Amino acid sequence: MEQQLPAGRRPRLVSSLGLGQRCCEVTLDQERGLLAWRHPRRGGENYFVPTSEIIAVEETELNKKQRNTGKWQKLAKPHAFTVYYVKKARNHRWWCRDVTFWCGDENLCNQWTQALKELLEMQKCRPKQLLVYINPYGGKRQGKKIYEQKVAPLFSLASISTDVVITEHANHAKDNLFEVNINKYDGVVCVGGDGMFSEVMHGLIGRMQKDSGIDQNNPKAPLVQCNIRIGIIPAGSTDCVCYSTVGISDPVTSALHIIVGDSQPLDVSSVHHNNTFLKYSVSLLGYGFYGDILKDSEKKRWMGPMRYDYSGFKTFLSHHYYEGTISFQPAKHTLGSPRDKDSCRTGCYICKESEQQLAEQQKKCGLKHEEDEEEWKVIKGKFLAINAVNMSCACPRSPKGLSPAAHLADGSADLILVRKCSRFDFLRHLVRNTNQDDQFDFSFVDVYRVKSFQFTSKLSEDNGSNVTDIGKKRFGQFCRDHPACCCNIADSTWNCDGETLDSSAIEVRVHCQLMKLFARGIEENCKDEAAYSHSSIEHLL
Ligand SMILES: CCCCCCCCCCCCC/C=C/[C@@H](O)[C@H](COP(=O)(O)O)NC(=O)CCCCCCCCCCCCCCC
Ligand SMILES: Nc1ncnc2c1ncn2[C@@H]1O[C@H](COP(=O)(O)OP(=O)(O)O)[C@@H](O)[C@H]1O
Ligand SMILES: [Ca+2]
Structure with missing residues (x-):
């Protein structure tokens, strides 16, 4: 073994170690945190693992079979250690792989395991203690x-x-988060879908505000950021938050992002009605089409994830449109626009810049004791769908999402307005949410990047809220009697991350980076990665 030790630097280990039945040169650059080796078989393939992506290192007892083959026989007692690491595959999928190196010298083996373990100890962002909530009834009921x-x-x-909690009823996780000793944990994990994630998020954000004496009912209250990260193990029906922040909905990939201690800030929208807090939203806040799908699908939970296709088809045929007024404040602090070709990726520049811009704006307003009275735009119309998304909302059904260029942490949401149009045109728009074509390139679709918005339906404007409720029941009956009717007599429902809201009139405000996930955003899938690893290997070996 060779130890190269430039002045003041951590040493670099270079050893010839056994791998399978052959030898290979293994290098650990402790300064840069890189482990590299060239596989003696597999065409001499180079392996290159950053220590930030090593999961564990263990001393290994070689079993009898391994000992009795090849070179083992010549060694009295071979010593070995196994490195478990992240292997990145196609489509953002991560696997846990392992490699076992051996040598005859016990000291050398110890030195390697020691050095690797010390490097793992230095990864301070990794969680040690997690609180896990499992929804046993989410998705295909496979959570547990x-x-x-x-x-x-x-x-x-x-x-x-x-500490694992298997939930026994809706709101179990949320209520529990108000009671537990939260400081004991480095993160909270939820096993389930977007609804379950939403529950855990409400528990954590709510707890944070309560502990800091912030009144969530005040729509203008500056909310306190939540620094306890949430990890999502996808086991739901849509799993849009997981897919949009990791690039795939796969439990193993998500578990590995949690283990390596990734951190991705996330915008959260608060939803209020008449100075009453209703809900937070991170993915889809949808009125009309997606609200109606959700409402119908709740009765069909027994169908599992298929319920959305069934209710989607039904809702598409009903072709209801809704009349109302949308007012919004454009997001002027961000460099991006919803029609951009580039999307939000790991280490996103637009998210970083936007956060800084917003912080500066707020500082200025604070100094002048001014309220944010930036211009409001008002749009009245008849809409098939009103969708506000804080992130792309990519999911297996819509791989690039409802708004492909939306950012995870830029303090803005994309407001998509789909006006009344023919069934055929609406279908063309829907289909473009599932393929590579531009879903906004229609005369009846508008998209705006906003930092806040309000909606009131024509019905509630005309009647006042109490009369609306009565009208809803009466006219709801009327509409069911005439299934072919597309009129807007009744209000729709808001779909807030997979849960319905009780009010159709809402006020929404985006809170920049209010919480964090164990994720790193979607990684660039480019050749650069291969080129980088190749040049580093050449440098190392
Ligand atoms: C022609 C097919 C067009 C399909 C268009 C699909 C677009 C799908 C976009 C989905 C965005 C999802 C945003 C996230 C929502 C979730 O928060 C939320 C809760 O998730 P959870 O159950 O995991 O807790 N999920 C949902 O509200 C579900 C939305 C489901 C959308 C399914 C839509 C299927 C539509 C089928 C239309 C069929 C038309 C057929 C015409 C012949
Ligand atoms: N044990 C339980 N029984 C019934 N409902 C539950 C339970 N645990 C959680 N829930 C609720 O189930 C809803 C949907 O869960 P989710 O995991 O998102 O599945 P899906 O993606 O299939 O909708 C959540 O809103 C959550 O509050
Ligand atoms: Ca955003």
Whole structure:
């Protein structure tokens, strides 16, 4: 073994170690945190693992079979260690792979495991203690099995201790988060869909505000950021938050992002009605089409994720449109626009710049004791769908999302207005949400990047809220009697991250980076990665 030690730097280990039945040169650059080796078989393939993506290192007992083959026989007692690491595959999927190196010298083996373990100890952002909530009824009802079979073994390999709660009813996780000793944990994990994530998020953000004495009912209150990260193990029906922040909905990939301690800030919208707090939203806040789908699909929960296709088809045929007024404040602090070709990626520049701009604006307003009275735009119309998205809302059904250029952490939401049009045109718009074509390139679709908005339906404007409720019931009956009718006699419902809101008139405000996830955003899928790893290998070996 060779130890190269430039002055004042951590040493670099270079050893010839056994791998399988052959030898290979293994390098650990402790300064840069890189482990590299060239596989003696597989055409001499180069391996290059940043220590930030090593999951665990273990001393390994070689079993009898391994000992009795090849070179093992010549060694009295071979010493070995195994490195578990992240292997990145196609489509943003991560696997946990392992490699076992051996040598005859016990000291050398110890030196390697020691050095690797020390580097792992230095990864301060990794969680050690997690609180896990499992919704056993989400999606295809596989949450518990997915956690036990795919996730728990990885957490234990990474020496993460967990307290696991299997929820017994809706709001169990949320209520529990107000009671637990939250400071004990480095993060909260939810196993389920967007609804379950929303519940955990409400628990954590609500708890934060309560502990800081902030009144959530005040729509203008400056909310306190939540620094406890949430990890999502996808086991729901849409899993849009997971897909849009990781690039795939896969439990193993998400578990690995949690283990390596990734952190992705996320914008959160607060939704109010008449100075009463209703809900927070991170993915879709949808009125009309997506609200109607959700309302109908709740009765069909037994169908599992298929319920959305069934209710989607039904809602599409009903072709209801709704009349109302939308007012919004354009997001002037951000460099991006919803029609941009580039989308939000790991380390996004637009998110960083926008956050800074917003902070400066708020500082100025604070100094002048001014309210943010930036211009409001008002749009009246008849809409098939009003969708406000804080993120792209990419999911397996819509791989690039409802707004492909939306940003995860830029303090803005994209407001998509789909006006009354023919069924055929609406279908063309819907189909473009599922393929590469531009879903905004229609005369009846408008999209704006906003930092806040309000909506009132014509019905509630005309009647006042009490009369609306009565009207809703009466006219609801009328409409069911005439299934072919597309008129707007009744209000629709808001779909807020997969849950319905009680009010159709709402005020929404985006809170820049209010919370954090164990994720890193979607990584650029480019050749650069291969080129980088190749040049680094050449440099290292
Ligand atoms: C022709 C097909 C057109 C399909 C258009 C699909 C666009 C899908 C975009 C989905 C955006 C989802 C945003 C996230 C929502 C979630 O927060 C939320 C809760 O998730 P959870 O259950 O995991 O807790 N999920 C939802 O509200 C579900 C939205 C479901 C959308 C399914 C739409 C299917 C539409 C089928 C239309 C069929 C038309 C057929 C005409 C012949
Ligand atoms: N044990 C439980 N029984 C019934 N409902 C639950 C339970 N645990 C959580 N929920 C609720 O189920 C809703 C949907 O869960 P989710 O995991 O998002 O599944 P899906 O993606 O299929 O909708 C959530 O809003 C959550 O509040
Ligand atoms: Ca955003």
